[in-house]
Amino acid sequence: MKPYCSQTMKSSSLLILMLNTFCASTQIPHEIVYVVGCYENSTTEVQFEFDSEEILHVDFERQEVVYNVPPLFVVNPSEVFSDLHVYKNALKAKRTCAIALSFLKFEEKEIHPEEAKDPPESILYPAEEVQLGVENTLTCFVNHFYPPYIKVSWTKNDLPVSEGVSLGQYYPNDDQTFHTFSTLEFTPREGDIYSCTVEHLALERPQTRIWQPEFSHPSLGPDVFCGVGLTLGFLGVAVGTFLMVKGHHGHK
Template structure:
């Protein structure tokens, strides 16, 4: 498992049902910025995370897993344990700082991609997603621009999520109303990058082809004219007989 100045604690347990082995992981992340993240992960899928601002555990697994998610989070003392983990993080960080201990320099730079949530239509509100993946250690900074100017309104940043290879991924979204010619950018900063990583997205509207429409209209007219002429000639020949 990776180690660095960002402390990650992982406790694994295994259970077997019908000869199928499942992995249950309790993850405590202690970033250097003083924040703490606590998650329960089952077979690489997050089941719970701690919302320290609201002082509660949040169930994020499929609805069919448990009928009363709130009761399950409380009965498992999830938030109480998370608070204990948060205090442990602070103590561990203080000890490491006092001892001058730093983790190894092993890092993984992020990969990012920028895409709209829905089909782009002029004047219709949409959202852009900046998906940042495969970075280590956790902790990125994401900034947005519109036509070269910084944008902060309508911007959100998700929690970071663990990958199977012990790297992380995270989402940032921007709500926007597309207009022809607008240019948006998402810039990611991470300690593994030599310089900020920027992805650019242009608003491009699809317009119907006038030429194709005219061509189809002319073709349809000629076809109908051909059918009418053919019918007239057949009727005329039948009359002569």
């Protein structure tokens, strides 16, 4: 008889396999394996295998042993395993599973402590000077976050936007955090409101930045002053001409 023990992690469930094997004393050697599977969701599986084929498993819900006889297995397994108290021992294995899982979880926590998390900072700005109706790029700069995974989403006037959106690679900072850029291609219009929302493990709630285009309208001052000056100029010429004409007639 030789013992074998292994453990594996898959789909967030921890599985412990405890296998005991031996060869039956017959003309042809065979292998019988006893398997106990312990999962993080508190379920336990117990089964026997004969030459890699299951011959029985324990159904804890029905509180019974279920036999599956392979085609080449000529002996009734219920008779072979009647003295082994399969179900009673399976209950003991189930209790042992709970203890083993608690120990392994503690060991895992000691070996791999929880990673530190740094929340991101974000700012929102246009790439070029904003002009009405002229295509531009809006940049959402996200900085100083760890671990290097974020989700960035955009809205225009409170509606989700996906067209023209891109997310860059993660670039390391000197303090072992990361930064990245997300961009949105857009054409500025009066009254439009844009937002960039960042989601990260270190944030209790999504972080949103809002931006609204501002347009500089040309001043009317110089044109008004020019028009007023030109009018006064013409008025001065007219007054001067009137006085000249009146003086000329006076001398007559």
